[in-house]
Amino acid sequence: MLTFFTILGYLLRAYYYILIIYVLMSWIPELRGSKFHRIIHGIANPYMRIFRGLLVFGMMDFTPILGFILYNVGLNYYAEMLRLMAM
Numbered sequence: 001m002l003t004f005f006t007i008l009g010y011l012l013r014a015y016y017y018i019l020i021i022y023v024l025m026s027w028i029p030e031l032r033g034s035k036f037h038r039i040i041h042g043i044a045n046p047y048m049r050i051f052r053g054l055l056v057f058g059m060m061d062f063t064p065i066l067g068f069i070l071y072n073v074g075l076n077y078y079a080e081m082l083r084l085m086a087m
Contacts, residue, residue: 005082012075019044019071023064047071 022044025031048067055062 002082002085005085009075009078009082012078015043015047016068016071016075019047019064019068022048
């Protein structure tokens with residue numbers, strides 16, 4: 001059972017990196033029409049859409065920062081849970 005949760009932890013960490021790629025790709029307009037961007041957008045957008053428009057100041061959207069912070073906190077709690085289960 002612990003193996004399943006460990007693999008799930010790796011998948012959640014991989015999703016975190018997909019979110020980073022998604023944000024970095026949004027800074028490069030030439031990549032928006034690529035197939036790779038459509039795939040990354042399809043994977044990352046459901047999570048990032050939850051926070052869209054919450055932290056907008058002028059033309060700066062700080063939504064990804066909020067999404068990353070909350071996701072990272074969740075990952076840290078999950079890792080701690082796995083550590084306690086392994087004891």
